[in-house]
Amino acid sequence: MIHPTLHRPARRTRARRASRILLALAAVAALISVDVPDALAGAPLGVTAQARRDATADRVGPLFAGGLDGGHFCTAAVVRSAGRDLIATAAHCLEDPDGTVFAPGYRDGEAPYGLWRLTGVHAAASWTDGEDPDADIAFATVAPVASVDEGQGAYVEDLVGGFPVAPAQPADATATVIGYPRTLEAPLRCANTTALISPTQRRIACPDLTGGTSGSPWLVEGALAGVLGGYEGGGTVPEVSYSAVMKDQAAQLYHEAADTADSDRGSP
Template sequence: MGRNTSQDGHRPLRSAALTSVLAVGVVGAIATAGVLTVQLRDPGRPRTRPVALAAPATPTPTPSPSPSPTPSPTAVPTPTAAPASAPAAVRQDAPVTAPTLQAPPSAPPEAVPGTTATAPDNAESRRVGALFAGPTGPGNHFCTASVIDSPGRNLILTAAHCLSDAAGTTFVPGYRDGRAPYGSWRVTKVYTADGWRNGGDPDEDFAVLAVAPNDGQQIEDVLGGNPLGTTASWTAEARLYGYPAGSELPILCTNTTSRQDTYQRRIDCPSFPGGTSGGPFVDTATGQVIGVIGGYQQGGDTDDTSYSAAFDHTVAELLAAAG
């Protein structure tokens, strides 16, 4: 089943899911043969470094007087002072500051391949929005769409299984938590390919929607539009966007796509439930839209794998016809 929510005129969905300063401390000092060994302590790395010291001066004895009936005490030698240039008995090095290592910044969750997270608010994500069947607000959105570059600057792209006519449908780009920061745009016309109209061909499960101007501006003039890509590699890396029916925020996952069959592209991204149908696959290398959630099994029968009908000349011709 597809990933639009249950609405009148829409297909039912499957259910929603998702240094330190180096401590220069004297440990011990042992003088042996004029060499003093100083034990320094560095956390995790003890080491021994020899420090040469000058040998202390040897005192010169004073000769004893000739023996006499009354012995005289031996004169006490006067010690010779150490040269002024002699080093101190213990030398302490200047403190050494160990470099502070910083871990590289973590990648945002949505940039980790195969991880789904709330989409950041940026120029690309603002072109993605929710389709509403009633007033803009929680519980009324049923599918996802995105602004596509076109000559008339008034077109959006979604899955064909999301809707069959424009009546009562609005598109809210950049929708978050009940707010429509870039306005609400009324859908005026739905364009689908012949194969879909005449038999629901899953290989043509894409639709172009025209929207009316808002305050005298076309939607692409306000937000820009993603170019359409029809020659992307089957193994392109793509950012996948969607609005889950039970959430008021868009989600995003990045992963490498693969070929499901002749005319179907696949991507493995967790927790893309009902409401995400029509969400765009945006090629990370080119910024082109190379698919929308739909096609095989109307987008997939599990929340963790999504599909898209292949974008080739058919979708290019549909976009040209919509103008």
């Protein structure tokens, strides 16, 4: 199980794997309407390149161990919620959330929307009790470590928006993955057609998604359809990545987290 620090990497993150970097998801219904802040079309399918600065990338950020000096080890994304303070990532990234902070839009040592400490974690019992790879998705509430600028809101969704969550996707959906390899200071982006390797796991062929990209959002038409994780902790080689298929369990988990997010704010 993961311990979110760089000096003691865990077996389920990609941080233990050799780094080869080449730059080249009625209440739920109201929250899953598609909102595409910027066009996701760009580079050819299956090509990984640095993600451009835009409203889509600003909703994604790395998870740091304690602060910017602690190094980043996983990726997360802001999703819509009643409390406007919810992020999604892989469950294996939140085994020990104490001290973990989220930095949306992070690039080159700068956190333009501030740092956000985790205040609560929502994970399925099948994950916490048995690390079921089909349940490798979690949601966490966040609160600001400090205000970015005086007068800005205290809710991360107010600053960068949030992805709707859309669990029901066809087997061959085209997904865009945005994530932060732990050796880079800017996010990578790749889009490709996905395929099911089982009824509960999905794969995508995108090169160079190495350690640190666990938890990266899989976006289908601008909505969160999964996160990098699941089978083999997300994959054992950087060319192919996996995500648990978001079915009823994940939808219910999101429903509970999104409707109760605001009540989780406060001390971790």
